[in-house]
Amino acid sequence: MGLAPNINYIDTPADIRDKYQYFTEADITSLRKVGYTAEFHSLENGVKDYVQNYLAGHKYR
Secondary structure: OOOOOOOOOOOOOHHHOOOOOOOOOOOOHHHHHOOOOOOOOOHHHHHHHHHHHHHOOOOOO
């Protein structure tokens, strides 16, 4: 979008740190077993697609 990165880190609240699931990953075994063979987008490509095709041109600043 031609903008400088503006990232603000917000730490996980202390009261949920011991309960928060920091890593998630879908198990697609069942999906593959029923015949789904298409590839998935990487996180980077998904974010790029979202920014370029859905956010670009809108005023979300």
